[in-house]
Amino acid sequence: MANTIQLKRSSSAGAVPAANDLAEGELALNTADGEVFLKKSDGTVKSVSADAEASAIVMAIALG
Numbered sequence: 001m002a003n004t005i006q007l008k009r010s011s012s013a014g015a016v017p018a019a020n021d022l023a024e025g026e027l028a029l030n031t032a033d034g035e036v037f038l039k040k041s042d043g044t045v046k047s048v049s050a051d052a053e054a055s056a057i058v059m060a061i062a063l064g
Helices: 052-063
Strands: 008-010 027-030 035-039 045-047
Touching (some): 035 052
Parallel strands (some): 008 027
């Protein structure tokens, strides 16, 4: 039986997760904008979808 992994997500255009919404290394998606966000070890939230290669790597890690 397959497991479903659900990331934190928003369907509101322009929504960005706050640092306190994510754990270090956790991913979040904005499905309206197609943005992927990552909380870095320094506590900041970074959009990783601007760099297509980084996004592909992050998604591959997230999906196993």
